[in-house]
Amino acid sequence: MDLRRAVAAVALLDGASAADAVERASHPMYTLQGEGMRGAVMAKLIWGFSAVSISVVVIIGMLVLIGSWRSLRTGVASFEGTLPPLSRGERDAMPWIYAGLIVTTITLAVLAVWTISSMVSIGRPPKEPPLTIEITGNQWWWRVRYEPQGDQSRIFVTANEIHIPVGEPVRVRLISNDVIHSFWVPALTGKTDLIPGRINETWIEADKPGVYRGQCAEYCGQQHAHMALSVFADPPDRFQAWWDGQLRPAGGRSYLQSLR
Amino acid sequence: MSVTTYEEQPKVERRSDRLAERLQRIWETKPGLYGWISTVDHKQIGIRYIVTAFAFLVVGGVEALIMRVQLAQPETRLVTPEVYDQLFTMHGITMIFLYGLPILSGFSNYLFPLVLGSRDMAFPRLNAFSYWVYLASGLFLYSSFLTGSAPNNGWFNYPPYSLPEFNPGPNMDFYALGMILLGISTTAGAANFVITVARTRAVGMSLNRIPILVWGTTTISVGNLLAVPAVSLAFFLLWLDRQFGTHFYDASGGGRPLLWQHLFWMFAHPWVYVIVLPAMGMVSDGLPIFCRRPLVGYTLVVLATITTMVLGFGVWVHHMFATGLPYMLLSVFSGSSLIITVPSAVAVFAWVATILAGTPVITTAFLFFAAFVVMFVVGGVSGVMTASMPADLQLHDTYFVVAHLHYVLIGINVFGVLGALYMWFPKMSGRMLDEKLGRWSFWLIFIGFNVAFLPMHWTGLLGMPRRVYTYPIEAGWGTVNLITTIGTFVLAVGFLMLFVNVFVSLQRGRIAGPNPWDGPTLEWATSSPPPPYNFAVLPVVASRHPLWENRLREGTGESSLDRGIVLDNGKEIIATTAIDAEPDLILKMPDDDPSPFLVTVFMTLGFAGLLLHWWWLAAAGGLLTPVGLIAWLWPSAELAQTAEGVHG
Ligand code: HEM
Ligand SMILES: [Cu+2]
Numbered sequence: 001m002d003l004r005r006a007v008a009a010v011a012l013l014d015g016a017s018a019a020d021a022v023e024r025a026s027h028p029m030y031t032l033q034g035e036g037m038r039g040a041v042m043a044k045l046i047w048g049f050s051a052v053s054i055s056v057v058v059i060i061g062m063l064v065l066i067g068s069w070r071s072l073r074t075g076v077a078s079f080e081g082t083l084p085p086l087s088r089g090e091r092d093a094m095p096w097i098y099a100g101l102i103v104t105t106i107t108l109a110v111l112a113v114w115t116i117s118s119m120v121s122i123g124r125p126p127k128e129p130p131l132t133i134e135i136t137g138n139q140w141w142w143r144v145r146y147e148p149q150g151d152q153s154r155i156f157v158t159a160n161e162i163h164i165p166v167g168e169p170v171r172v173r174l175i176s177n178d179v180i181h182s183f184w185v186p187a188l189t190g191k192t193d194l195i196p197g198r199i200n201e202t203w204i205e206a207d208k209p210g211v212y213r214g215q216c217a218e219y220c221g222q223q224h225a226h227m228a229l230s231v232f233a234d235p236p237d238r239f240q241a242w243w244d245g246q247l248r249p250a251g252g253r254s255y256l257q258s259l260r
Numbered sequence: 261m262s263v264t265t266y267e268e269q270p271k272v273e274r275r276s277d278r279l280a281e282r283l284q285r286i287w288e289t290k291p292g293l294y295g296w297i298s299t300v301d302h303k304q305i306g307i308r309y310i311v312t313a314f315a316f317l318v319v320g321g322v323e324a325l326i327m328r329v330q331l332a333q334p335e336t337r338l339v340t341p342e343v344y345d346q347l348f349t350m351h352g353i354t355m356i357f358l359y360g361l362p363i364l365s366g367f368s369n370y371l372f373p374l375v376l377g378s379r380d381m382a383f384p385r386l387n388a389f390s391y392w393v394y395l396a397s398g399l400f401l402y403s404s405f406l407t408g409s410a411p412n413n414g415w416f417n418y419p420p421y422s423l424p425e426f427n428p429g430p431n432m433d434f435y436a437l438g439m440i441l442l443g444i445s446t447t448a449g450a451a452n453f454v455i456t457v458a459r460t461r462a463v464g465m466s467l468n469r470i471p472i473l474v475w476g477t478t479t480i481s482v483g484n485l486l487a488v489p490a491v492s493l494a495f496f497l498l499w500l501d502r503q504f505g506t507h508f509y510d511a512s513g514g515g516r517p518l519l520w521q522h523l524f525w526m527f528a529h530p531w532v533y534v535i536v537l538p539a540m541g542m543v544s545d546g547l548p549i550f551c552r553r554p555l556v557g558y559t560l561v562v563l564a565t566i567t568t569m570v571l572g573f574g575v576w577v578h579h580m581f582a583t584g585l586p587y588m589l590l591s592v593f594s595g596s597s598l599i600i601t602v603p604s605a606v607a608v609f610a611w612v613a614t615i616l617a618g619t620p621v622i623t624t625a626f627l628f629f630a631a632f633v634v635m636f637v638v639g640g641v642s643g644v645m646t647a648s649m650p651a652d653l654q655l656h657d658t659y660f661v662v663a664h665l666h667y668v669l670i671g672i673n674v675f676g677v678l679g680a681l682y683m684w685f686p687k688m689s690g691r692m693l694d695e696k697l698g699r700w701s702f703w704l705i706f707i708g709f710n711v712a713f714l715p716m717h718w719t720g721l722l723g724m725p726r727r728v729y730t731y732p733i734e735a736g737w738g739t740v741n742l743i744t745t746i747g748t749f750v751l752a753v754g755f756l757m758l759f760v761n762v763f764v765s766l767q768r769g770r771i772a773g774p775n776p777w778d779g780p781t782l783e784w785a786t787s788s789p790p791p792p793y794n795f796a797v798l799p800v801v802a803s804r805h806p807l808w809e810n811r812l813r814e815g816t817g818e819s820s821l822d823r824g825i826v827l828d829n830g831k832e833i834i835a836t837t838a839i840d841a842e843p844d845l846i847l848k849m850p851d852d853d854p855s856p857f858l859v860t861v862f863m864t865l866g867f868a869g870l871l872l873h874w875w876w877l878a879a880a881g882g883l884l885t886p887v888g889l890i891a892w893l894w895p896s897a898e899l900a901q902t903a904e905g906v907h908g
Contacts (some may be wrong), residue, residue, distance in 0.1 A: 027736040029723025031654040045651040046721070048841075054643035058635045060612060062632050067615035068622060086552050086811045093556040093617035100609030105602060112598050115648040116591055122650060123587055139426075174584075179421040180517060182582055182657065186723045190653020191582040195518065196420055197511025200584035213735075217582075217657045217725050219414050221421060222341040225728035 021144045024187065028213035035187040035212065035233075036205040038122045042190050045118055052107060063094035067202060073211035125169035125203040132171040137181030140216070140223040146243070156246050165239040166209050174200040179221065185231050193218055206233035270834070270846060273827045275796040282828050287379070287792035289852055298854040300384035301792055305391050306370025312395055315361035315675075318755075319402075320354035323347045325752060332745040334733045340635035344729035345412040346431075350401075352415030353435070357442060358398045362618040363677050365390075365449055368477040368538060370688065372453065374783035374790060375471050377462025377799040379833045380849055382455040386448050389856035393445035397438050404434040406732035411435035414727060416528065416579075418510035419520050424502050429720035430871065436499040437867050443492040444863075450481035450488075458838045462782065464801040465841045471781050474556070475562050476541025477571045480534040486573070487534075491840060494520060499870075518583060525576035533572040536668065537565055540607060540636075540674030543629050546683050548610055551618025551777045553631045554805060554812065557610040564603035564610075571600040581652045585704060590649050597647035604640055608633060613688060618888065623777075624698030628679030631706050635671025650673065657727075660720025663705075666713050678705070678758065685762070686776045691769030697761040704754030712747030715740045780805035785821050797824035798811070798834055855892035862888050 007154045024030060032047065034040030075094040164170045173185055176194040184191040184222040185204065206212070216227035234242060273279070289299040323371075327347050330338045339347065367385065373380050381387045404410040405626070409429045413422045413580045422432045445656060453820055457478045461470070497508040497519070507513030555561065577585065577593035611633045620626055623847045642664040646652045655661060681840020686692050719740045731737050774782040786795055802817035803809040809819060825834055831849035836842060 027722050029735060031658075031723050033723050040633055042650045042654045043650055045338055046645065046654060049645045049648060053645060056641050057634070057637050060608065061634050062795040063612045064615055064633055067612070067618075068620050068626075068630055071620045071622060086808055088617070093613040096616065097557045097560060097606060097609045097713065100605055100612075101602070104605040106600050108601055109278035111648065114648065115594055115598070118648075118650045119591055119594070172301070179426055180418055184725075187653060188649065191656055192653075193583045195511075195583065197516065198518070198584065199516075202584075215723075215725055218418075219657075220422070220730075221347060221426065225730055239323070 007111060024210070029059060029186050029215065030184040033187065036189070036207050037126070038189040038204065039185075039187050040117050040207075041122050045114065048114065049111065052111070080155040100124075125171070125205065127169060129169040131165070131168070131175060131204060133164070134173040134175065135162075135183060135194070137174070137176040137183075137216070137220070138213065139178050139221050140227040142183075142227070144231050146246075154243070158246070160229050161232065162229060163239060163242055164204065164206060165236040166206050166233045168236070169203050169205045172202050172204060174202065180218050181216045181220050181227065182218035183214070184217040184219070185212050185229070187212040188214075188231060191217045204231070206231070209233050209235055272824065273797060273826045274823045277359075278422075278582065279826060279828060280791065280796045283793040283796060284791060286828065286831055287833060294854070295852060298388075298852040300380070300388050300850060301368050302373050302381045302387060302853055303386065303688075303790065303792075305387050306366050306368075307370055308361050308391055308873060309366030309394070311366075312391075312398070313359050313366055314852050316354050316358040316398060317363070318873055319349050320359060321525040321752065321755065322378075323351040323354070325748060327351065327747045328745040330729065331731075331741050332732050333742065334735070334738050336730060339729070341729045342412070344480045345727075346410040347403075348727055349411045349414050350405075353401060353411060356415055356531070356535065357439070358394075358401070360669065360673055361446065361531075361762075363393055364477065364535065364538040365394075367542060367677070367680055368473065369449075370678055371473065371684070371783060372456055372477070373460070373499060374687075374786070375474060375792055376456070376460060376465065377780050377782045377795060378456075378460045379794045379798075379831075381452050382460050382847075384422065385850055385853050385856050386452050388853075389860065390445045390449035390452065391851075392857050392860035393418050393441060393448070394861070396860050397442035397445060398865065400441060400864065401434060401438040404431065409434070410487050417520075418524075419498065419501070419517050420511065421817045422498060422502075423510055425510075432502060433499065433871050436495040436502070437871055439494050439495045440499075441864065441867055443488045443495075446484055447488050449485040453477050453481040453486070459835045459844075460833060460847070461841045462799050462801050463825070463836055463841060463843050464482060465836075467839060468559070469804045470897065471541070472544035472558070472561055472565070473538060473541035474567050476544075479538050483530050483534055483569045483572070487527045487530045490523050494523035494527070497523075516579075521580055521583065522576070525579045529576040529579065530569070530572045532668065533568055536672040536676075537569065539673050539680075541565070541678040543676050544607070545781070546625060546679055547629045548618070549615055549683070549777050550621045550623055550701050551614050551696070552621065553614065553618040554780075554808075555610060556613040556617060557606070558804065560606050561610050562846070563883075564567070564606040567603040568600065571596065571603070574661065575600055575647075576647075578647055578652070581649045582656055594647060594649040601640060601644055604636075608637060608640070623682070624693070624695055625679045625682035625777075627699070627706075628675050628682065631702075632671065632675040632679060635667055635675055638714075639667030639671045642667060655720060657725055658720035659716050659724045659726055662726050663713050663716035663720060666716075668708055670713070678702075681762075684783075685765070686769075686772030687788045689766055689769070689785055690772055691765055692772050693765045693769060694761050697757060701754045701757035701761060704750055704757060706754075708747050708749070708751030708754055712744045712751055715747075715858065716742050719744070731791065749827070775807065778807075779806040782806060784819075795824075797822070797826055798825050850896075853892065857890055859885055859888035859892060 032043050034043040130149055134145040134147060134148045144162050146156055148154050174192055174194040178194045179193040182191045182196060187200060188204045188206055192200050193260050196202065210232040210233055212233065214229045214231060216224055220227065289295045289301050289304065326339065327344065330336050330344060353561050409431045411431050411434055413427065413432065417435060420426060450562050457474055500506040501508050501510055507515040509515045510515055510518055544555055545559055575593060575597045577589065578597040581590055615630065646655050646661060646664060668713055682693055682698060719737055722737055723739045772788045782799055785799065799819065799821045801819040803814045803819060805812060805814065806819035806821065827834065827846060831851065833847050834843055835845040835847050862881050862884035866878050866885060869878030869881055
């Protein structure tokens with residue numbers, strides 16, 4: 001409940017439309033509205049593919065209905081009556097298959113091109129990310145380690161909450177401590193797995209400040225359902241302030257301490 | 261060394277009562293327990309497959325209902341996480357392995373010799389064996405519930421979670437050993453289908469006259485012969501990792517968790533085509549009967565079937581888009597996964613054209629087939645969406661995929677099977693299913709299914725991951741889940757009605773006669789139910805539709821159904837050549853034999869020994885199995901084959 005209000009408040013503050021804010025608040029894991037470049041590209045693909053899919057289902061559904069409807073009208077509908085005679089005429093029906101084949105192939109070709117070009121556009125961040133976050137999957141929590149370029153003294157660790165600056169790509173390095181997990185924050189990016197013995201990388205970028213919910217997406221044991229995380233995207237100055245706060249020596253609250 | 265040549269010139273005669281009586285005596289299964297255990301009649305075995313597979317469907321369905329009650333509302337506490345995990349895992353295993361293929365094997369077993377104009381499968385005892393092993397592996401897997409340790413890692417069972425460090429109980433051992441056992445059954449069955457089609461078709465049934473169901477099952481059987489070894493190996497390595505500390509999948513010992521994923525999906529993706537292509541075949545054969553015309557585009561549909569299977573081996577990485585494999589590889593597999601839609605589209609348009617260019621008779625079977633076409637398309641387009649790699653990064657492992665896979669499996673497998681049941685039940689039992697009750701059950705199943713699973717796409721787009729035992733209120737998934745649960749119960753009532761229909765009609769259904777739907781293929785040329793020998797004289801076919809050819813004037817000559825080869829010197833069938841189906845040899849068929857059953861029992865005991873670490877039992881099973889096999893394969897003069905062919 002708290003989270004919901006926080007999301008709505010932050011989004012409204014930054015001038016997002018009220019409708020968007022409400023959508024994200026009542027469905028924090030909604031996939032069809034990206035708030036960062038990767039999420040947006042994926043959402044656009046799903047919208048487009050859905051439109052094609054629904055049209056195909058409607059067209060084929062209509063054809064099947066029309067075909068069946070004709071006999072309902074002509075009164076051979078019930079089996080109890082006599083069976084209508086057999087007929088042939090393979091030739092005149094074949095064009096259906098050829099036409100279907102051509103339309104399908106062209107549609108798929110277009111979708112394939114769109115897919116590949118989307119893959120290219122989300123493959124690499126638009127610029128070299130200044131910040132790398134290393135996320136380690138554990139049954140059933142996320143360890144998050146912040147690694148700025150260069151300065152070792154500013155490294156620190158949190159759990160289950162990730163803070164990032166708005167408008168900047170952030171590199172995410174994914175490793176696992178036990179079994180396979182999957183990092184997923186629908187508004188920002190699709191899934192990348194955390195696999196023992198392997199280092200995976202992805203990147204995220206948030207366009208707007210906000211709190212984005214994520215959840216483990218690879219079955220990882222009994223509390224898989226509760227392996228959630230939140231990404232707090234703050235304007236760069238607020239992000240810096242938060243970071244400085246994290247580095248304050250004991251007495252200040254580190255996230256890990258406040259959780260335990 | 262002397263060579264004995266057996267020669268026999270078969271008679272060609274008309275069908276007669278005296279002949280029928282004689283054949284009945286030769287082919288009949290003996291009464292009593294002995295006959296029950298040792299029968300090799302493909303019709304009995306087929307029905308056993310069907311009944312057993314439906315039983316597993318019911319069990320898997322009950323598991324699903326429990327899950328749906330648990331998920332109907334957020335934060336429900338009906339079952340513990342541990343129980344939920346076992347439920348969804350066993351539901352998946354049951355539906356995919358213990359229902360999905362066996363139900364189709366059942367129909368194929370029952371129908372193959374009938375539509376091929378023969379008297380049994382090529383290897384009747386192997387056929388009995390594959391059924392018994394299937395049953396044994398199902399019981400083996402389900403015995404895990406007795407100890408409360410059913411498999412609990414999803415049907416794809418990824419390590420490391422399936423390794424002892426995280427999963428110390430016997431749960432995964434049940435799965436690993438059970439799957440190796442089931443693989444033996446699948447392989448035996450597949451080999452039998454392939455040889456049966458290659459060598460025991462009716463004289464004159466050249467490749468272009470084979471019903472599509474036969475094409476479907478044969479294609480997937482070849483696929484299985486290639487795919488099953490991969491998964492048996494994968495499970496065997498897993499078992500070694502678990503029992504003997506090898507490190508095939510264990511990253512801490514230098515193994516690779518992803519190796520499992522490759523081996524598993526290399527098998528499991530083809531498998532999803534395996535459990536739909538024969539169903540598509542049944543629809544391709546059944547739909548035309550109710551549209552009163554031949555299937556439009558027979559040749560294209562056959563080619564599409566084969567192409568789908570071949571391409572099915574080249575798309576497995578689309579289950580691994582999120583694993584961080586190289587981008588180049590992923591884009592290739594994304595492309596191939598889109599392309600595999602093309603042959604499916606051919607099949608869809610062939611069915612649509614058949615409906616449009618025919619005169620549909622709206623029976624319950626037709627309703628299931630027509631619904632099948634539309635459901636196929638729904639499952640197909642959502643499949644296309646997940647084939648697009650960037651889209652799949654969102655859709656993967658969400659309820660969108662759960663919706664997709666149920667449209668594919670229920671839409672393509674279950675709807676096809678139920679249509680086939682309405683169509684072939686009269687052949688199997690001699691009685692018609694009730695049409696009125698049939699319609700009620702169809703509409704309840706159709707509406708219930710769509711109410712349950714269409715909104716589930718939306719659940720996925722709202723971001724609900726699969727395999728979660730519950731979810732928080734704030735996630736906003738409550739309403740859609742409630743709708744799904746309501747639909748599920750409507751669906752269940754539809755199924756209940758179907759089973760009532762079956763039981764009532766078995767007693768009181770209208771008598772069917774040999775060909776109640778005026779079907780074109782050979783199974784409709786014999787009585788319902790068929791006699792143990794199927795055909796008194798072996799038919800000679802001259803067209804794709806022997807029973808329609810006079811009316812369709814296909815112009816390829818006339819099939820001969822009443823006059824044909826008489827084989828009545830013991831159990832005999834005719835072997836024909838692989839391509840043109842010219843008569844080639846007379847095959848002596850084995851009598852009822854308990855050894856397949858005994859071998860199964862020995863083997864299963866051996867597997868139980870491995871599971872329980874009772875090594876003496878494993879050793880005993882391992883020793884007795886070959887003894888049983890020797891008894892089975894002991895040469896018998898009655899089975900000596902004719903060396904010379906049937907010429908002229
Ligand atoms: C009676 C109707 C059915 C209902 C209500 C139903 C419901 C479900 C549910 C609730 C899940 C678990 C989702 C999760 O927790 O991730 C599931 C998974 C699954 N179902 Fe069904 N199901 C039905 C029929 C079928 C049929 C007929 C098949 C196959 C022929 C099937 C195949 C599967 C598979 C393969 C899974 C995935 C299991 C896994 O995640 O490991 N289901 N189903
Ligand atoms: Cu996890």
